[in-house]
Amino acid sequence: MLGLSICAAPRAGLLFYSSPDTSGLCCFHLWNIKGADMKGVYSFHRFMNRRASANCRYQPTVYEHAANCYTHALLIVPAFVGMTLLHCLSDNNWERITAWVYGLGLCALFVVSTVFHIITWKKSHMRSVEQCFHMCDRVVIYFFIAASYTPWLNLRDLGPLAAHMRWFVWLMAAAGTIYVFNYHEKYKLVELAFYLTMGFFPASVVASMSNTDGLQELACGGLIYCLGVFFFKSDGVIPFAHAIWHVFVALAAAVHYYAIWKYLYNAASSKSLLQS
Incomplete structure (x- = not known):
């Protein structure tokens, strides 16, 4: 009646289904259903579900969903404040445009991530909407870089x-x-390699600058991102792995923001103030 096709793999703890609202085959972990794995309710595993198979996306627990939302939601306002601060420190239109481009990329990262995780948590039945925001969550990372x-x-x-x-x-x-729009979630390691390549390739040009002020902060932030990738790929292995990844992203973004504020905007504004 609803055009829903269902098949189960009980030993693996998976339920596969497809419907007119979804593209491809989706899967759901039976351990997410209350009472399906009573052992997990009273154990450490209530904070983490089983690792997803290669063709499935990991399904967080309720606690992990909340952590995924709050770890980025709490950074939205600081990101907007930071963008406004850089705008106020700008001495010319080129600096203002640059401040807004960087600031909007920073804000978009936290906003889109938060919205996606809220939908995944509270509106998971809206599969087409969830899929759309999952793709947006991946796309915004490229533009943030x-x-x-x-x-x-x-x-x-x-x-x-x-x-x-x-x-x-x-x-x-x-x-x-x-x-992302053509191969979303099909080749996860390729997607990860694309992110890392985009993150490091422009650094070769930045590292060649004659003024090396801020280079250590850039390297430090990049190292924090790289360390966080371990948790990004550890869903179902480490509880709250994705939320921990969010924390690493926040720390790295804070280090990079500090470098931009100190060496590109605050220093320039101080120099202009002394000259006047």
Whole structure:
């Protein structure tokens, strides 16, 4: 009647289904159903479900859902405040535009992530909406990486390569978007490799700048992101792994924001103040 096809693999604890509202085959862990795994209710495993199979997305517990939401929701307002601060410290239109590009990328990361996790938690029955926001959550990461490099590429003298890298990072973000819309969740390691490549490739240009102020902070933030990837790939192995990944993202973003504020905006504003 509803056009719903269901098949089960009880030993694996999986329920597969497809419907007109979903594309492809979806799966659900039977251990997510209250009472299906009574042992987990009274044990450590109530904070973590079983690791998803290769063709399935991990289904967080209620506690993990809440942690996934709050770890990024609490950063939305600080991100907007940070963007406004950079705008106020700007000395010219080019710096203002750069501040808004970087700030909007930062805000979008936390907003889209929060909305996606809320929908996954509270509106999981709306599969098409959840799928749409999951893709947006992946896409916004590409644009956040491009936005994070923008202040350094726009406001530092990096030589002739910088001019090309200014638009090339956005071209990479567009390519990542096309990949997500065509191969979302099909080749997870390829997607991860794409993120890491986009994160490190522009760094080769930034590292060549004659003024090395802020380079240590950039490297530190990049290292924090890399360490966080371990937790990003540990759903079902480590409780609250995705929320821990969110914390690493927040810490790395904070380090990079500090470097941008201190070396690109605060220093420039202080210099202008002294000259006046």
